[in-house]
Amino acid sequence: xxxxxxxxxxxxxxxxxxxxxxxxxxxxxxxxxxxxxxxxxxxxxxxxxxxxxxxxxxxxxxxxxxxxxxxxxxxxxxxxxxxxxxxxxxxxxxxxxxxxxxxxxxxxxxxxxxxxxxxxxxxxxxxxxxxxxxxxxxxxxxxxxxxxxxxxxxxxxxxxxxxxxxxxxxxxxxxxxx
Amino acid sequence: xxxxxxxxxxxxxxxxxxxxxxxxxxxxxxxxxxxxxxxxxxxxxxxxxxxxxxxxxxxxxxxxxxxxxxxxxxxxxxxxxxxxxxxxxxxxxxxxxxxxxxxxxxxxxxxxxxxxxxxxxxxxxxxxxxxxxxxxxxxxxxxxxxxxxxxxxxxxxxxxxxxxxxxxxxxxxxxxxxxxxxxxxxxxxxxxxxxxxxxxxxxxxxxxxxxxxxxxxxxxxxxxxxxxxxxx
Numbered sequence: 001x002x003x004x005x006x007x008x009x010x011x012x013x014x015x016x017x018x019x020x021x022x023x024x025x026x027x028x029x030x031x032x033x034x035x036x037x038x039x040x041x042x043x044x045x046x047x048x049x050x051x052x053x054x055x056x057x058x059x060x061x062x063x064x065x066x067x068x069x070x071x072x073x074x075x076x077x078x079x080x081x082x083x084x085x086x087x088x089x090x091x092x093x094x095x096x097x098x099x100x101x102x103x104x105x106x107x108x109x110x111x112x113x114x115x116x117x118x119x120x121x122x123x124x125x126x127x128x129x130x131x132x133x134x135x136x137x138x139x140x141x142x143x144x145x146x147x148x149x150x151x152x153x154x155x156x157x158x159x160x161x162x163x164x165x166x167x168x169x170x171x172x173x174x175x176x177x178x
Numbered sequence: 179x180x181x182x183x184x185x186x187x188x189x190x191x192x193x194x195x196x197x198x199x200x201x202x203x204x205x206x207x208x209x210x211x212x213x214x215x216x217x218x219x220x221x222x223x224x225x226x227x228x229x230x231x232x233x234x235x236x237x238x239x240x241x242x243x244x245x246x247x248x249x250x251x252x253x254x255x256x257x258x259x260x261x262x263x264x265x266x267x268x269x270x271x272x273x274x275x276x277x278x279x280x281x282x283x284x285x286x287x288x289x290x291x292x293x294x295x296x297x298x299x300x301x302x303x304x305x306x307x308x309x310x311x312x313x314x315x316x317x318x319x320x321x322x323x324x325x326x327x328x329x330x331x332x333x334x335x336x337x338x339x340x341x342x343x344x345x346x347x348x349x350x351x352x353x354x355x356x357x358x359x360x361x362x363x364x365x366x367x368x369x370x371x372x373x374x375x376x377x378x379x380x381x382x383x384x385x386x387x388x389x390x391x392x393x394x395x396x397x398x399x400x401x402x403x404x405x406x407x408x409x410x
Contacts, residue, residue, distance in 0.1 A: 125381070125390060128381060128382070128384075128385040132382075132385035132386055136361055136364060136365075136386070152385065156382050160381075
């Protein structure tokens, strides 16, 4: 998961101060890795340097904690690219997957979230087939087979999760827009 | 133009009474390909298998095998095709309870007119291939679920079919026993270039296939995520 992209996603709803951004993060992504204030400001600094965010009111004086930041057109492009990029299918990515779905719903709408889930499912299925092939090889060592079993079981769980999440997308959008 | 598919369904529609099971499914299967047909229970995947295998006749649409339309054939002509070209494996092997494993496996050859000794030799060789030669004289009731399913797989393959239709072949087995059955199935299919249509609800089973097609509510779901019924 990229903190910068998540913050960009949160800013698509309108400019926020660092403090508000941190609160929005905690509210939207309660299961995600906790984010400190320092990290929010440091990330905002990087995003500003890269041209992805800009002060909402450039004339306002004060440090970053007094400044509300908004996403720029360049930031929106960057966010869109990230939303279109699938996560490498591997065990324990559910948290990253959930984060991306939530940000997609916030920033780009339901269809984008669905498109992402579809692409992610295809990538997971392909990876699952690769592991299956690996362990079906007559020359595979038992240790490799057991490791492949582990990966397959987790990918299978992710695939079920992807399907259920898709069924919940409409509800999740509802909750997010409240 | 690429080579024509070995097996195909075009716009296949099939209902049971007033309940639609398939609502226009089109699927091409290439020779030697292993295709998994997946989807939630009741999505029509078993009906599609039965239609493709010429066991059920669709209400509308076409089924074709080797560039011949077969759904219009008579029941007896389709039965002949099934005996000579197709093998079928179900969730429960449906072995004949009174017959020992070797005789069960030999049955399709005997029905096709083979001599008893030849049929038994072939049956023993298939049982040996699947690691259960020592159970040749056991009746199904004296075998584990996995052993029975391996015997059923041997029976489905003993005529060396061009296409194997397998409907939840490991659905009743624990994961390791299921894996053995699938391992044998896929190995033989690769060695003999047998085309396989594998129906399953389990992504781990579908992982053995070259390609997965998903059904939802009797239709193909190109997204694999049930988008067609995903009301917004």
